[in-house]
Amino acid sequence: MAEASRPEASPATRDCTSGLAEAFVSVECALPQCEDCTVVAQRFSERAGIGELTLAAPLCAAGVRPGQFVHLRLPGLEAHILRRPFSVYRACASAGTITLLYQVVGAATRHMRSLSVGAELSILGPVGSGWEPGRAQRCLLLGGGVGAAPLFLLAEELVARGVALCLVLGAATRELLVCEDAFAGLVGSARCHLTTDDGSRGFKGRTTERAAALLADEPYDYIAACGPEPMLRKVAALAAAADIRCELSLERRMACGLGACLGCVVETTRSNQRACVDGPVFNARELCW
Ligand SMILES: Cc1cc2nc3c(=O)[nH]c(=O)nc-3n(C[C@H](O)[C@H](O)[C@H](O)COP(=O)(O)OP(=O)(O)OC[C@H]3O[C@@H](n4cnc5c(N)ncnc54)[C@H](O)[C@@H]3O)c2cc1C
Ligand code: FES
Numbered sequence: 001m002a003e004a005s006r007p008e009a010s011p012a013t014r015d016c017t018s019g020l021a022e023a024f025v026s027v028e029c030a031l032p033q034c035e036d037c038t039v040v041a042q043r044f045s046e047r048a049g050i051g052e053l054t055l056a057a058p059l060c061a062a063g064v065r066p067g068q069f070v071h072l073r074l075p076g077l078e079a080h081i082l083r084r085p086f087s088v089y090r091a092c093a094s095a096g097t098i099t100l101l102y103q104v105v106g107a108a109t110r111h112m113r114s115l116s117v118g119a120e121l122s123i124l125g126p127v128g129s130g131w132e133p134g135r136a137q138r139c140l141l142l143g144g145g146v147g148a149a150p151l152f153l154l155a156e157e158l159v160a161r162g163v164a165l166c167l168v169l170g171a172a173t174r175e176l177l178v179c180e181d182a183f184a185g186l187v188g189s190a191r192c193h194l195t196t197d198d199g200s201r202g203f204k205g206r207t208t209e210r211a212a213a214l215l216a217d218e219p220y221d222y223i224a225a226c227g228p229e230p231m232l233r234k235v236a237a238l239a240a241a242a243d244i245r246c247e248l249s250l251e252r253r254m255a256c257g258l259g260a261c262l263g264c265v266v267e268t269t270r271s272n273q274r275a276c277v278d279g280p281v282f283n284a285r286e287l288c289w
Pocket of ligand 2: 253254255256258259260262263264265274275276
C-alpha cells in the first residue's frame with residue numbers, strides 16, 4: 001500500500017506499532033521477488049520425458065547464484081494451488097533468461113510440457129542457499145538424472161575460476177541421461193563421466209561406484225551432489241570416508257517455499273532446518289539421515 005493512502009496513526013499507536021512495522025519491513029526485504037515471465041524456448045525429449053524450458057526472467061537471471069531454485073506458478077492450473085520448485089539449470093544475465101530442466105512426473109510438469117513460446121507464468125525467486133565451494137581447488141560433481149540441473153551454474157563458476165573439475169552424470173538408461181552435451185562442452189568429455197544402471201551408455205553401474213573409483217585415483221577437496229536420496233546418502237558416506245567437504249542438494253516436497261509452513265524441515269546436527277530457505281544445499285556432515 002502506498003504510504004500516502006495509509007490512515008494517520010495517533011502518536012500512541014505509532015509508538016507501539018513502530019516495532020511491528022519494522023518487523024514487517026524486514027520480512028518483506030527477506031522475501032524472494034515475484035517475477036512474471038514469458039516462455040522464450042521449449043525443448044522436449046519425448047523418449048526421456050524430460051524438457052528444457054527457457055524463460056525471460058531478467059531479475060532472476062541477474063541475481064541467481066549456483067544451487068538456487070525458483071518456485072513456479074503455472075497459468076491454467078488453478079486446481080494445483082501450490083507453486084512447484086525447480087532448480088535454475090542455466091542463466092544468462094545479458095539475455096535476461098533462465099532455463100529449467102524438468103522431468104514430467106505429475107500434473108504441474110505435464111502442464112510445463114504443454115507451454116508454448118509466449119506463455120506467461122510467475123516465478124518466486126531465486127530462493128535458497130546455493131553451493132559454497134569456498135576455495136576448493138579439486139572438485140567432484142555428481143548429478144543423478146535431473147539432479148544434474150543445479151550443478152551446471154556451479155560447474156560454470158568453478159571453470160571460470162580455473163578449478164580442476166570432474167563430473168559424474170548418471171541415470172537408469174541412456175534416454176534419461178541429461179545435459180551431457182552442456183557439461184561436456186564446459187569441462188571436456190574426458191572429465192565428464194557417464195553412468196547408466198543398464199550399461200546402455202558409459203560406465204555400467206551407479207554414479208557412486210564411478211565416484212569411488214575417481215576418488216581412489218585423484219585427490220579432491222570438495223564434492224557437490226544432487227539426485228535421489230539413496231544416492232546422496234552414499235555420496236555422503238564416500239565423502240566422510242575420504243574426509244572431503246561435501247554439499248548435497250535435497251529435493252524435499254515444498255509448500256510455501258518461503259520458510260513459513262515448516263513442511264520441508266530437515267533434521268541437522270545444528271537444529272531443524274527448512275530446506276526451502278536454509279537449504280536446499282546442506283553440508284553432508286550435518287545431515288541426520
Ligand atoms: C529445491 C528443489 C529443486 C528441484 N529441481 C528440480 C529440477 O530441476 N527438475 C525437476 O524435474 N524437478 C525438480 N524438483 C522436483 C519438482 O519440484 C517436482 O518434480 C515437481 O514439483 C512435481 O510436480 P508435479 O505436479 O508434476 O508432480 P506431483 O503430482 O506433485 O508429484 C508426482 C510425483 O513426484 C514426486 N515429487 C513431487 N515433488 C517432489 C519433490 N520435491 N521431491 C521429490 N519427489 C517429488 C511425488 O512424490 C510424486 O510421486 C525439485 C524439487 C526441489 C525441492
Ligand atoms: S516449504 Fe514452507 S517452510 Fe519450506
